[in-house]
Amino acid sequence: MGISRDKGRTTTSGRIYDTLRQDLVNGRFVAGEKVAISALKEYYGVGLSPLREALNRLAAYGLLEQESQRGFRVPRLDRRELDDIAEMRRELEGMALERAIRFGDAEWESELLAAAHRLKRADMVPEAVDEWERLHTRFHRTLVAPCGSVWLLRFIEQLHDQFDRYRRMAPEAPEVRRVLDAQHGELVTLALERDIKGARELMDDHVRRSYEVALKGAMSGAD
Amino acid sequence: MGISRDKGRTTTSGRIYDTLRQDLVNGRFVAGEKVAISALKEYYGVGLSPLREALNRLAAYGLLEQESQRGFRVPRLDRRELDDIAEMRRELEGMALERAIRFGDAEWESELLAAAHRLKRADMVPEAVDEWERLHTRFHRTLVAPCGSVWLLRFIEQLHDQFDRYRRMAPEAPEVRRVLDAQHGELVTLALERDIKGARELMDDHVRRSYEVALKGAMSGAD
């Protein structure tokens, strides 16, 4: 292997897409605001065409809204939308986790342990938030990876991005954070024990608690 | 109301997006083939920029594949992918139907009856396939509309488009078609009776039979 670590990072359009996606999920844009295209153009130092192509993709993905002759807009944070996203996460990740536990092999077990360990290590370094986020995303992805459905995984990833928009807006909540972090380990334990029912219940609780945290991120926006 | 029947149809980019989406779902492109951008440009009589923006959106939506420096490609028809799509349809539409039956009000009942009636009428006119397809899509959309989750509806729509790519490739199957058409009416009956279990079972069977038909569309492509 080697070369094909692409995914769009070769082209300007692809690079700016990745960057913007990150920045949108991390709440670096004001929710509800219009996207000033020429400002972005300056800020990221890219041309108009690749930028617009990226914006179009992001709109189709759901991280931007597109209005006919008036450009793009960062979706506003809305409590009911967060409810929707969280509930869908419970449904779909529960489903995916059950299947992953059914189908996951020994290799999966190893990767899962590794991902959980990396995440736990990152828990202790509060300054490297971005790295923690990366590992957190990766852990959850690993957890459901062998569910056998690319569409299910796709939907879950999309919901994660949406959910994280809210969570990353929310203020720190160290006590809940500790519980959530502990649950990652417990999820691994239950997965390795192939305890479907237990794992689903815990995942349900995990999302529910995360929702409580994220909810405080929706408060800043309109309601 | 009146003016805002937009959705993108005002702009060239939006129009070509709608057109291409239709044409992709209806199998007017050879699965697995590369998209000849300049050919499309000629054929639809549009400029390069709006066309590329539309292609980018379609790729994000899943009706096209995008490879880094080599443009766009129509996804090939693959049996396992169809399996995935069909199974997801069963899961998600079952879920949505259950909620729709819970939350749907009297207005929904009326619209559902109307949609089913329109579809039944269209059954009898075999020449107007496109109109039938439109009404069929609309019927299924109406059925699950009041489920209360915009994300669930969004995923279902996406899966429908994917599924229809296969189904529209498949040869006619009049005997199965009759059963499927009858099931639309039965679904309405069960929905009005608020028979959640019965409706879900029937929906499951409906998708399963449609899958059997669509499967013959996947045969033409590679496997």
Added chain:
DNA sequence: TAGCGTTATAAAATCGATTATTTATCCAGG
């Protein structure tokens, strides 16, 4: 003649400028 580098061709991606549309500004009439 089977590889392998080189050049020619085709296609994708991007740029810079133009056109169309919306939004803001200003002024006249009620």
Added chain:
DNA sequence: CCTGGATAAATAATCGATTTTATAACGCTA
């Protein structure tokens, strides 16, 4: 004053041309 309509400024959308990258064609060497 407030409202509505015309004009000006700003922004979105599109075009035509250029640059970059991939693919095909070719000829050379072993």
